Amino acid sequence: MEKRYEIRQLVEESDKREAGKELLKNLRDADYAEIAAMEGLKRDTQEYRIRSFLAVKNEVKSSISLSDEVWEARKKDGELLVLWGRRKLEGFDGCLIWCLGTDAIKTMFASFARESKEILRGWVKEYGLLYNAVSEENTDAVKWLNFIGTGYTEPFPRGDMAFRPFYITEETMYSTEKKR
Template sequence: MAKKWTVEILDNKSKENVVPLIEELMQDIRPHDKEDLEASSDPVFVLIGSIKLDEETRVYRGEDGKLLAIFGKGTMEWGAPGRGIWMVGTNELYNGYTKSLLFKEAKRVLNKWAREHGLLHNIVYEKNRTSINYLRHLGAVFLVEPKTGWDGKKFYQFYIPYRGE
């Protein structure tokens, strides 16, 4: 039987002090998520900024209250259409939550967001094969050539269009 999880959608008041949440995440972050964040910039700075600027941030916890993952969406500062999306998880996901949360719930939430905004997008570090495969499973389409980002590291751009129910 699949384990149960809960979700909290952060309100603006909750976003005022996200440092404890980020600290909790960083204690057990999945290695490929950490590598992806470190490839782009300072992980804590990126996460705090993402959560504070998000239109919606979803915090998932397991039956025992342990942090599983954080999903977010928001407008991109360069004015791209649709919404930028992101997700980071903890190693706790692999203790019986992978199918129900990582696949079923993520697909449901992404479809809802794509229906609302038409297009979802972001970048992923080229060496983060785990996330690239996961995003493909969720319907992401990748642009062929990676873009050079910070410190010469390369990132693939991806998008998820709304495909209907």
């Protein structure tokens, strides 16, 4: 069966910028709320209504510009599904990863999850450890991470959400595959 989407690494700064703008226009509500909460904003407040867009815009822009690699998945018709990337932080083991999507990713979740797992497997081989944090309310992101094979540590509050730090290693990826 032919894939209905394409994955490619974005190399040119102009391509990254344009993809970031498109993502901002179509960002999943769960990703939007998660970014705003990480900035300490609480939904249903005046501050959230005033500051959330700028906070989300700045986070998307910095995630893209500070990443060592940025990837995108697009439907064959050009519609953006998801952007993700990785960044090596000086003084820390492993590599910080991030992934932000549009609602369109739900239509191709299973095939994207399988293919993105192979990309992350390569990053794990290169860095040994991938990490970040995810809101427990971002159920689609948690589902994707669980499919990839993720370990979690104790949650912490931020904004009005609980975030669970996660890590991906060869061991966590293998343990997920072993269960299947």
